[in-house]
Amino acid sequence: MQTLPTTENELAAWLRLAMAPGLRPGALRAMLNAFGLPAAVLEQPFALLAATTDEASARAALAPPCAEFARYLDAVLAWRELPGNAIVTLDDPAYPPALLTMPDPPALLYIKGRLELLHAKGVAVVGSRSATPQGVEDAERFARAFSAAGLAVVSGLALGIDGAAHRGALTGRGSTIAVIGTGADLVYPAAHQPLARQIAADGVIVSEWPLGTPARAANFPQRNRLIAGLVGGVLIVEAAMRSGSLITARLANEMGRDVFALPGSIHAPLSRGCHRMLKQGAKLVETPEEILEELGFAAAPAAGSASATRWSGVPPRPTPASASVPAVDEPELAPEAQKLLAALGHAPATLEILAARTDMQDAALQSTLLQLELAGHLTVLPGGRFARASHG
Structure with missing residues (x-):
């Protein structure tokens, strides 16, 4: 899949609005719906933009770009020329169709990897950064089964459950989508540099943040909304009571996506978030097949066993990253x-x-x-x- 060619001037207009401080994605989408492309939005009088959205949004849209904008535009153009890199805007056919069902999709996305995966049916697998060995095994096993059935597994590249989900999904034809909370030119955490390289080669990395944006706590709830938006369902593997995964689950529920959770021991701290979601209406699941059936997918055919996605009881030897x-x-x-x-x-x-x-x-x-x-x-x-x- 190819992105539409965007000229330097067109990209500059997209970047200017996407990066305008105080201009929310929902307000920008309303302006684009009313006036067309960003260049046309920037030509509108203040009163007309304010009537379409509100005065604060109009002020934000028409504010002059920062002093560093020209230098940033050059950096983005250079980044876009690197193999595997792309910038996808709201009007581009390559833009993920699932995100268009959100009220506030990002104006543009920075992409590294296989663009076609952004149009695949997806399921999110998320959970604790401090995962238990059992949680890591479960995340890899479920993700492997989803990917084998042709689903793209979406997660956030964090330590613990996210990393395990990406590793499991990379083994199958569905592969994986990593939605990150930093600029697409950075990898956080640094320990996932090799994993990120593999995802960029065999899956796809997605960010709505400008290049060079470091990891900030405030970025991750916004990142979680994209994870929820890209998929038909979200599986919570392990989560404490105050887990970012629960934000993803709540946002998914608000968007009409299915929410699934694995139950655990009542004595395990990382089961409490899952049990809370179950009490609030998430679907209790014990096997990947249950989720595949809910999402209308068949499990992959067995390879020398009763079921390719059933747990054999003996796990693969974990990698050093997943064994910590x-x-x-x-x-x-x-x-x-x-x-x-x-x-x-x-x-x-x-x-x-x-x-x-x-x-x-x-x-x-x-x-x-x-x-x-x-x-x-x-x-x-x-x-x-x-x-x-x-x-x-």
Whole structure:
């Protein structure tokens, strides 16, 4: 898919309005609907623009650009010439059609990667930055199944659940869309530089922020609205009670998108946000097939198993990025025991799963499990599974 060729003067007019301080996307869209292209908007008298929107928006639209604008325009033109980079404006056929159903779509988007993915059916997979090992595995597994079925998996390139979702989706034909809260020339967090390069090559990165925009807390709720706008449904994998993922879910619900949540242990802090969403009407799901069915997609055909998207019980060995787990604050435990307890998380796990998460040798793993059981930190369940012991 190609973007419409935009001349330097046309792009300058788009950038001027898109970057005008105080001009909200909804007000700008109203002006464009009334007068056509940005160049025409900029030629209108103040009174006519004010009558179309309001006086503050009219003032913002007609304010002269900042002193650095010419230099920024040159930087954008140079960035656009780099392979894989594009700028897509509201009037461009390449603009994501799902975003046009929003009342306030961005006037322009900075794109790195495969433009055609912006027209694919999508599902968002989002959750905590401080994900548990189980959450990381679930996010990768669901994203793999969605991508295999042809859905583009949308997430925010954050640590934890977002990164796991992107990695899982890159394995399938649906691939992945990363909606970021910085300029498209930056990667945040820095640890995701290799992942971002892979997404730019095999998926697509989307930003509405000017080049050079650093990571700011205020940018991410706005980023979340684009994640919600691009998809037909949002899956919350793990979320604390005050999680940005819940903002994404709320915005998705307001836009008429489906919201799904994975349930978890009542003792797990990162299950509380999911349970809150479930109480508010999100759909409880346990398998990727349930979501695919809700969204009208069939699961990918099996490859040597009953179902390609069913969980086998033995996870792939996690990458170093996905295996990083916050240490468990149990000062009386030996380091190996703390590492194993952190890997156990808040959901039952088998010996094979724990071995994959910790890279511990069998003898050391068995010995450490016994220590934790004798110390009252874990319980052995039927079927050879282990669970964190409940303390009240």
